[in-house]
Amino acid sequence: MTQALAFPVPNPLGNIDQYVQAVNRYPLLTEEQxxxxxxxxxxDNDLDAARQLVLSHLRLxxxxxxxxxxxxxxxxxLIQEGNIGLMKAVKRFDPDRGVRLVSFAIHWIKAEIHEYIVRNWRLVKIATTKAQRKLFFNLRSLRGEGSSLSPEDVQGIAGKLGVKPEEVVEMETRFAGGEVAIDRGSDEDDERMAPIDWLADDSAEPVEVLATAQAERLADEGLKGALASLDERSRNIVARRWLVEDNPATLHELAAEYGVxxxxxRQIEAKAMQKMRLALSA
Incomplete structure (x- = not known):
């Protein structure tokens, strides 16, 4: 049996750049190793062997x-979700199939990242079927840089990916739509009209002010009550992940902090969010 390379136990790292530098230092394995x-x-269910397989592919x-x-x-x-996919691949990898782990792991890594993006990206509302998700993740490369789709292009992409032409058009519109500043920049001409100048301001009406203040108070009290229903660890995880404006904690950082x-x-976070939803709807 070939002696495997020595892999040090990874230490908690301060930022993503340090993490990338660290994983690039882990040695690659030969096919025999x-x-x-x-x-x-x-x-033998050797967990140290699993650790070495995972660490050697973190750069992937x-x-x-x-x-x-x-x-x-x-x-x-994104990296953390991909790492979860890598661990799943290592667990399912069969060395007797005659393929390298890197080829097998790519599918699992991408699948986990795709699931994370679809769950979290606010614009993806039509990507509910397998074919529509394939459209979402392939349209950018199929349409080319800076080009718009002709009717023939739409038909061709729809046929290739197994979706309706109107779904291609809708997703293309989502990708191509640019953002328009609603206000004037500080260096803009004062006489130039901006979209904000065309909007009526109803927020100063007394009824609206009172209703807004009451809604904010109820939401704040409801959130505090929902958080109070959690145990200290769950409350801290939710607060660090969702209730801070700058530099919310990642799954990787919290995992290192709690030693899990x-x-x-992610399981603790999901259970806590479910419990909070129930508390808010009560």
């Missing part, structure tokens, strides 16, 4: 996650 480690995991997750930065989600969270896996942190 990878096969031996996978056999140890499969036959970083590389794949970088391709999804255009969706506006935190790079650290990122998957466990």
């Amino acid at each position: 990878e096969h031996d480690l996978a056999l140890r995991l499969k036959n 997750v970083v590389s794949i996650a970088r391709n999804y930065l255009g969706y506006g989600l935190p790079h650290a969270d 896996s990122a998957e466990r942190i």
Whole structure:
């Protein structure tokens, strides 16, 4: 049996750049080393072998996650979701199939990242079927840079991806639509009209002011009550993930802080959010 390379136990890191530098220092495995480690995991449930297989492929997750930065989600969270996919791949990897782990893991890493993006990206409302998700993740590459789709292009993409032409048009509109500033910038001409100048301001009406203040008070009290129903750890996880404006904590950071896996942190978070929803609806 070939002696596997030594992998140090990873330490908690301060930021994403340090993390990327750290994972790039983990050595790559030869095919023989990878096969031996996978056999140890499969036959003996050797967790140290699983750890070495995961650590040697963390750079792959970083590389794949970088391709999804255009969706506006935190790079650290994309990497963390990809790492979960990598762990699933390692668990299911069969060394007797004659393929390298890297080829097998790519599918699981991308699948986990795709699920995370679809759950969190606010514009994805039509991506509910497998075909529509395929459209969402492939349209940018199929349409080309800076080009608009002709009717023939729409028909061709719809046929290739198995969706309706109108779904292609709708998703293309979502991608192509630009944002328009509602207000004038500080350096703009004062005489130039901006969209905000065309909108009526109803917020100064006394009835609206009172209704808004009451709604904010009830929402604040409801949120406090829902948070109070959680245990201290769950409350801290929810607050650090969702109730801070700057630098919300990632699954990876909280996992390191509590000494558990990122998957466990996500389970605690999901259970806490469900409990809060029930408390708010009561």
